[in-house]
Amino acid sequence: MSKAIKRILIVDDEEDLCEILQFNLESEGYETEVAYSAEEALQKDLSRFNLLLLDVMMGKMSGFKLIDTVRRELKLDVPVIFLTAKSEENDLLTGFNLGADDYITKPYSLKELIARVKVALKRSVPISENEKAKVLHYEQVVLDLEAKSLMIDDEKVELTLKEFQILCLLFENKNKIFSRDEILERIWGDSVVVTNRTVDVNITRLRKKLKQYGEYLKNRPGLGYYFET
Template sequence: MNDYRILVVDDEEDLCEILKFNLENEGYLVDTANSAEEALKTDLTKYDLLLLDVMMGEISGFKMASMLKKNKATATIPIIFITAKDTENDTVTGFNLGADDYISKPFSLREVMVRVKAVLRRTASGNEKEAPQQLVYKGLILDMTKKKVSIDGIEVSLTKKEFEILLLLLQNQGRVFSREDILAKVWQEEVYVLDRTIDVNITRLRKKVGEYGKCIVTRLGYGYCFEYQ
């Protein structure tokens, strides 16, 4: 088994299920979507690879790929186009959009498995070399190296303590930290810091991160945590 998570996006439900079944047999974690619109409603940042059909409804595979490549949070997700279109122009378009591979229908499942494995191996090794020090949730990016936070590419101005609180919560998604925990980890040796200080900083942080403020959840009587929504 491995931890690679793959999203198959194709308007042919039967094909989605066939690919899902065979990929899961190879040990991958697989989700499916029957349109680009459906796929774009999910948290795409959790996927290591997208298998993307070109010919779909209102938003084509090419258009969806273009949207993803323009968003810093999803720009590096590998994409394999799967399509009945196999002209040279279509292939060139796919690669120009940043596709990692291109498979034409009809195809053998064995071919798909081999190409998926090759792309994941190649992109995984590339990611290890770069080792970006970032925490990403949808359009929210926390850069640990540059000490910056951005939302949809726009930098958010946080104080040092606000940044450190967000870093703590994001690094431990779902874990509840009491006020005492946060004081010990963020304020450390500083003295005369009141519990109320935590509440004030959390309130400001929620406002500054906009729609992601709702992810900073209060557990009454226990403390705070960051939950994916």
């Protein structure tokens, strides 16, 4: 059976760059569409796409505002890679805090970009190695691996894709300690440059979203994080 073709939306106001990206991504077998502004992107059915490539600085609506809309209003967990000339740590953290999967600064090589696209698409599938286990639960915390959803006390809790993947990793390996570097490698991959602080930010958000169960997300100083039972 042939694999389904992955669809990628490129959102950038530089037409020449979009043309180059389209040509190279389609040469790799992907289907692509282009939007030259965030506003134009929002006119499309974004649920059709397997990956969004977003520029940060665009017209009236920035890439940051676009991903915030995608995550909070449209409730989509589609992987997102930022393509931008902004490389300051605060900008990187802003992107990741809003739910980005990767952040590539310009100029970049097309080989690097394609490699990161492949990583992001690969990591967008359910991360559980136990395919038979579709639902994980502990007390009133329930993780649905197929729907990528979290239920607490029978109420749905919205998570970003990375938050869900981190929680799954710790939830499936209860009481096992994962260092920040291990979490970065498993969730973001070796080809993605992010800081340990990114893990801390995601864990802090997870604790708040888990409400009274947030206390189960433990930190062993100098070692890492784990889900305690």
